[in-house]
Amino acid sequence: MQREADLSAYTSATFSFEYRRDGFDNSNDYVMVHASSNGGSSWTELDRFPGPGTDSSYVQASYDISAHISSNTRIRFLTSPNHGSGDEM
Numbered sequence: 792m793q794r795e796a797d798l799s800a801y802t803s804a805t806f807s808f809e810y811r812r813d814g815f816d817n818s819n820d821y822v823m824v825h826a827s828s829n830g831g832s833s834w835t836e837l838d839r840f841p842g843p844g845t846d847s848s849y850v851q852a853s854y855d856i857s858a859h860i861s862s863n864t865r866i867r868f869l870t871s872p873n874h875g876s877g878d879e880m
């Protein structure tokens with residue numbers, strides 16, 4: 792999943808969200824969050840949410856993405872290749 796936003800009018804930017812892992816049964820289960828400042832031509836990994844684990848409540852995540860400010864800033868979430876159908880975030 793990815794979204795694009797024009798952040799070129801700003802001098803700083805923060806990307807925040809809440810997440811909860813459910814059913815991440817081993818270390819092969821993970822979700823990555825990436826940022827791009829060139830419309831997705833290249834990406835920087837901001838964080839990785841690994842297994843094993845199930846979070847009992849939502850967790851807050853927040854990242855300074857000021858280095859990625861552009862007219863076509865993109866954020867994306869990617870799952871591991873081994874992410875199973877019972878692994879949710």
